[in-house]
Amino acid sequence: MITQPATDRRFQEESMIDLEPTATPQEALPTEVKVLHGWPDADRLLLALRITEARISEISAKYDQQIQEAQEAKAQALSPLIARRDRMEAVLEPFVHGHQDDFPKKRRSLALVHGVVGFRKGQRVVRYIHGEAHTERLLRVRGHDDCIELRRVLVKDRIRKLPPSELAVIGVAVDQEERYFYDLAEDPPIPYPKPAESAEVPDEP
Numbered sequence: 001m002i003t004q005p006a007t008d009r010r011f012q013e014e015s016m017i018d019l020e021p022t023a024t025p026q027e028a029l030p031t032e033v034k035v036l037h038g039w040p041d042a043d044r045l046l047l048a049l050r051i052t053e054a055r056i057s058e059i060s061a062k063y064d065q066q067i068q069e070a071q072e073a074k075a076q077a078l079s080p081l082i083a084r085r086d087r088m089e090a091v092l093e094p095f096v097h098g099h100q101d102d103f104p105k106k107r108r109s110l111a112l113v114h115g116v117v118g119f120r121k122g123q124r125v126v127r128y129i130h131g132e133a134h135t136e137r138l139l140r141v142r143g144h145d146d147c148i149e150l151r152r153v154l155v156k157d158r159i160r161k162l163p164p165s166e167l168a169v170i171g172v173a174v175d176q177e178e179r180y181f182y183d184l185a186e187d188p189p190i191p192y193p194k195p196a197e198s199a200e201v202p203d204e205p
Contacts, residue, residue: 050184092117 036042096117103110109118128135139147159167160174167174 046182046184049182053184 033041033045036045100119103118107118108120109116136148139145159170159172162170162172
């Protein structure tokens with residue numbers, strides 16, 4: 001559910017439109033509506049949104065709980081198997097290390113009936129023996145500038161705080177657009193009286 005800051009609530013109270021409902025109670029505006037005929041319709045559509053959001057939260061909480069319970073059950077079922085696998089691997093690895101002489105000549109692996117054991121080269125990892133700064137200096141001295149990448153990033157958060165006169169000099173414009181929003185009321189959804197003019201609802205096929 002979208003929270004509504006106090007400032008927005010004060011603005012809403014100050015700008016609230018005086019709606020004149022009829023005496024006949026009416027449920028929220030149908031979610032299939034395509035045209036609104038006034039602010040009463042807009043308010044009833046917000047009610048429909050509140051009801052929908054509440055249902056989304058209800059279903060999400062239900063399935064989140066089921067997912068959590070399933071994950072806990074999965075972890076519990078797998079725990080002894082994973083522990084067993086770890087124990088077997090802990091026995092196998094030192095045995096293979098100690099019997100490399102049994103591998104065929106010029107081979108780094110040995111094929112057995114139920115699998116293959118051996119050694120393979122991992123990814124080559126660069127390690128700076130005397131520190132990165134030392135290596136960078138020697139790369140420059142020896143003409144390997146292509147091995148050095150300097151990234152310059154403009155910090156927009158700081159740029160936008162510069163005075164307008166400075167922004168004009170450096171050729172920067174700070175744009176700020178007005179964006180549509182809606183905040184749903186936090187109270188439990190309640191039926192809203194039907195307005196004098198109802199919104200158009202498409203005919204069912």
